[in-house]
Amino acid sequence: MEALKIHIPDNEQYRELGAYIESVRNMPGPLINVLHKAQGIFGYLPMEVQAFISRELDIPLSTVYGVVTFYNFFSMTPRGKYVINVCMGTACYVKGAGKVVDYFKDELKVGEGETTEDNLFTLTTARCFGACGLAPVLMVNEDVYGHVDRKKVTEILKKYRSLG
Amino acid sequence: MAHRMNVLVCSGASCISNNSLKVKEALLAEIERLDLKREIKVIETGCMGPCQLGPVLLVYPDETLYKKVQVADVREIVEQHFLKGRPVERLMYKSPLTDELVHKSRDVDYFKKQYKIVLANCGSIDPESLDEYIAVGGYEALGKALTEMNPDSVLDEIKISGLRGRGGGGFPTHLKWMFTKNEKSKEKYVICNADEGDPGAFMDRSVIEGDPHTLIEGMAIAGYVVGASKGYIYVRAEYPLAIERLEKAIAQAKETGFLGENIFQTDFSFDLEVRVGAGAFVCGEETALIHSIEGKRGTPRPRPPYPSASGVWGKPTVLNNVETYANVRHIILNGGAWMAKIGTETSKGTKVFALSGTIKNTGLAEVPMGTTIRELIYDIGGGAPEGHEIKAVQLGGPSGGCVTPEYFDTPIDYESLTALGAMMGSGGVIAMDETACMVNTAKFFLDFTCFESCGKCVPCRVGLKQMYGILDKITKGEGEEEDIEALETLGKTIKATALCGLGQTAPNPVLSTIKFFRHEYEEHIFEKKCRALVCKDLISYEINKDACKACTLCAQKCPVDAIKGERGVVHEIQQEKCISCGNCYDVCPFGAVMRLSGEN
Ligand SMILES: Cc1cc2nc3c(=O)[nH]c(=O)nc-3n(C[C@H](O)[C@H](O)[C@H](O)COP(=O)(O)O)c2cc1C
Ligand code: SF4
Ligand code: SF4
Numbered sequence: 123m124e125a126l127k128i129h130i131p132d133n134e135q136y137r138e139l140g141a142y143i144e145s146v147r148n149m150p151g152p153l154i155n156v157l158h159k160a161q162g163i164f165g166y167l168p169m170e171v172q173a174f175i176s177r178e179l180d181i182p183l184s185t186v187y188g189v190v191t192f193y194n195f196f197s198m199t200p201r202g203k204y205v206i207n208v209c210m211g212t213a214c215y216v217k218g219a220g221k222v223v224d225y226f227k228d229e230l231k232v233g234e235g236e237t238t239e240d241n242l243f244t245l246t247t248a249r250c251f252g253a254c255g256l257a258p259v260l261m262v263n264e265d266v267y268g269h270v271d272r273k274k275v276t277e278i279l280k281k282y283r284s285l286g
Numbered sequence: 287m288a289h290r291m292n293v294l295v296c297s298g299a300s301c302i303s304n305n306s307l308k309v310k311e312a313l314l315a316e317i318e319r320l321d322l323k324r325e326i327k328v329i330e331t332g333c334m335g336p337c338q339l340g341p342v343l344l345v346y347p348d349e350t351l352y353k354k355v356q357v358a359d360v361r362e363i364v365e366q367h368f369l370k371g372r373p374v375e376r377l378m379y380k381s382p383l384t385d386e387l388v389h390k391s392r393d394v395d396y397f398k399k400q401y402k403i404v405l406a407n408c409g410s411i412d413p414e415s416l417d418e419y420i421a422v423g424g425y426e427a428l429g430k431a432l433t434e435m436n437p438d439s440v441l442d443e444i445k446i447s448g449l450r451g452r453g454g455g456g457f458p459t460h461l462k463w464m465f466t467k468n469e470k471s472k473e474k475y476v477i478c479n480a481d482e483g484d485p486g487a488f489m490d491r492s493v494i495e496g497d498p499h500t501l502i503e504g505m506a507i508a509g510y511v512v513g514a515s516k517g518y519i520y521v522r523a524e525y526p527l528a529i530e531r532l533e534k535a536i537a538q539a540k541e542t543g544f545l546g547e548n549i550f551q552t553d554f555s556f557d558l559e560v561r562v563g564a565g566a567f568v569c570g571e572e573t574a575l576i577h578s579i580e581g582k583r584g585t586p587r588p589r590p591p592y593p594s595a596s597g598v599w600g601k602p603t604v605l606n607n608v609e610t611y612a613n614v615r616h617i618i619l620n621g622g623a624w625m626a627k628i629g630t631e632t633s634k635g636t637k638v639f640a641l642s643g644t645i646k647n648t649g650l651a652e653v654p655m656g657t658t659i660r661e662l663i664y665d666i667g668g669g670a671p672e673g674h675e676i677k678a679v680q681l682g683g684p685s686g687g688c689v690t691p692e693y694f695d696t697p698i699d700y701e702s703l704t705a706l707g708a709m710m711g712s713g714g715v716i717a718m719d720e721t722a723c724m725v726n727t728a729k730f731f732l733d734f735t736c737f738e739s740c741g742k743c744v745p746c747r748v749g750l751k752q753m754y755g756i757l758d759k760i761t762k763g764e765g766e767e768e769d770i771e772a773l774e775t776l777g778k779t780i781k782a783t784a785l786c787g788l789g790q791t792a793p794n795p796v797l798s799t800i801k802f803f804r805h806e807y808e809e810h811i812f813e814k815k816c817r818a819l820v821c822k823d824l825i826s827y828e829i830n831k832d833a834c835k836a837c838t839l840c841a842q843k844c845p846v847d848a849i850k851g852e853r854g855v856v857h858e859i860q861q862e863k864c865i866s867c868g869n870c871y872d873v874c875p876f877g878a879v880m881r882l883s884g885e886n
């Protein structure tokens with residue numbers, strides 16, 4: 123993998139990331155911080171962004187790629203506007219989280235990790251948000267919903283669809 | 287200026303998702319409207335514990351606990367209680383035993399058996415206010431350690447207290463600190479493990495969100511003892527609010543001089559940095575966590591060397607859990623002997639548990655070590671919901687095991703739980719009733735650990751997959767006689783040969799369910815029966831002819847047109863077409879669809 127051969131556009135997003143990288147240049151072990159920032163800016167981490175990070179931090183692209191693929195939080199594919207993250211932690215599982223995932227699959231016609239055709243929703247699962255008392259729990263972007271059942275699934279989808 | 291009344295609004299994760307912040311806004315608006323701002327103060331606090339009752343309000347000095355408060359209730363509370371002094375009874379907590387109103391929060395059953403050290407400030411102070419922390423004795427322990435004690439005498443108190451790691455292993459904290467202290471190195475580090483990977487545990491989150499300075503203070507004291515001037519707090523990315531509050535608290539502490547250069551005018555300097563995880567369970571393991579802080583893939587490495595000799599950046603490092611550090615200031619202020627009086631012979635102090643699953647009162651509870659499992663799940667947790675019965679509790683998450691009712695009188699400490707084949711772990715307690723299938727539960731945990739295995743060593747990467755495959759077969763009704771033995775043999779081998787704690791403990795949930803619920807395994811294998819009616823392939827659906835009102839609803843919802851019948855004609859499921867999706871069972875308004883397993 124040769125970092126420099128990938129063309130990197132000069133735009134606002136890259137300038138923001140570049141400025142962040144400058145600010146952490148003297149910090150030891152900055153890669154994961156930079157990846158968090160990049161995913162915040164771009165929404166995901168395509169090869170192009172990884173190549174940019176590799177060049178700027180002077181870390182081999184294979185290392186950057188290795189780290190991106192190791193951690194579940196980093197995604198190399200674009201995500202929908204709303205990421206529906208259903209908790210599959212133990213407490214939620216015991217309270218029927220598996221069914222909640224099925225309801226979404228049913229209603230959105232996508233599988234886990236997939237995005238709807240209109241790019242509105244991505245369906246994913248996670249392991250415990252620390253709100254186990256409300257199981258089953260899900261998050262849509264940063265909003266937490268507890269005691270989710272079939273009715274609530276329909277309501278949630280309706281709400282975000284109307285927001286567009 | 288003192289206020290006549292303080293209203294604490296819980297803003298733990300559970301209450302926030304139940305609208306507590308809107309309730310707070312409504313309170314502020316009402317107070318503004320009635321011009322009570324100088325008399326009544328509204329404080330946003332961390333998790334108070336009884337998440338099931340959320341959103342929760344606690345009113346001081348009356349100690350009134352309001353439960354499930356909604357925006358629409360706010361006006362009544364303000365007008366009746368705050369203005370006229372008449373608490374709103376319909377929103378107050380009632381004892382489920384006597385059905386009587388409970389007037390003081392401390393008399394609420396949920397709190398009665400608790401003993402709060404670690405959670406003392408959670409839910410009683412504003413986590414974003416350093417002043418409030420200082421008002422309850424905050425940073426006094428750090429001051430005492432730095433100005434009246436030396437590292438050795440601090441270490442002595444920790445030793446006397448008997449404090450052991452709350453992150454799972456229960457390793458004596460003073461030993462860890464001593465090993466690091468004895469290393470000769472100019473550069474040393476203090477790390478806090480706030481990765482909280484056990485799904486079903488959320489005490490670390492609550493401590494950070496509810497009382498972040500307690501953690502900072504504990505880490506600074508550790509830094510003083512071992513001679514470190516820098517620390518890292520590794521927080522999982524799933525906890526954005528915790529990260530925000532921690533960053534804020536660190537900034538406050540730096541500004542005020544509790545962190546930074548020459549703290550309390552001594553020559554001790556200490557700085558903290560938050561590092562955010564990226565979603566990998568194995569990063570809770572200490573050597574993997576250190577790799578992750580260094581910006582690398584979070585794979586574990588063999589120990590020794592232990593982090594105390596070679597930790598982050600290859601330097602001596604003390605690494606402890608959030609709850610462990612949260613105990614430190616109390617030990618310094620009250621003396622180690624004080625804590626040594628609480629608990630059992632081998633386990634001192636308290637432990638915070640997160641209660642969830644099929645239990646009435648879910649939430650956080652801090653109890654003295656030695657409390658029995660029964661007290662925890664019945665006296666505090668309220669037992670199973672009406673009409674259900676708890677058949678097991680899972681302790682220690684994916685590394686732990688289950689405990690059955692005949693052992694519920696066991697006093698909780700590190701050794702007794704391990705002896706039962708479970709584990710203290712981080713304190714996740716998940717109650718399961720007759721609707722949980724133990725084979726499927728074991729499969730659930732293995733699915734988790736297979737997914738989270740870092741893949742570095744063969745027993746874990748390959749062995750766990752094999753175990754998962756066998757469990758999958760059993761839940762699908764394809765189990766064979768020799769499968770149980772195969773699971774046991776594989777499990778024991780993996781435990782003995784895996785490189786890190788993940789692999790070494792991953793078989794536990796399987797081995798422990800086989801030990802206590804062998805009959806469920808056998809039913810799946812020999813009778814093709816799942817008594818909990820969970821395993822889809824072992825369930826069939828039938829319509830009870832006498833109850834069917836021929837409404838056609840089920841036939842409309844069946845995705846494969848397996849239901850014969852029309853209006854006025856009793857419906858019938860054609861078994862060869864049915865895919866056991868359960869839709870008909872869910873929609874029948876007359877409960878005429880029956881779920882069966884192992885009947886033929
Ligand atoms: C797979 C695995 C996951 C772990 N996850 C955590 C965790 O989420 N939090 C934690 O404090 N310790 C966790 N530990 C234990 C740590 O390795 C370490 O022992 C602990 O943080 C030390 O702190 P203590 O002595 O204060 O308990 C985990 C261990 C393993 C093997
Ligand atoms: S036991 Fe599992 S998680 Fe631990 S090092 Fe081996 S493969 Fe990785
Ligand atoms: S269980 Fe599903 S497939 Fe079977 S009859 Fe009912 S609705 Fe149809």
Ligand code: FES
Nearest residue numbers: 209211214251254
């Ligand atoms: S298990 Fe779902 S929030 Fe904890």
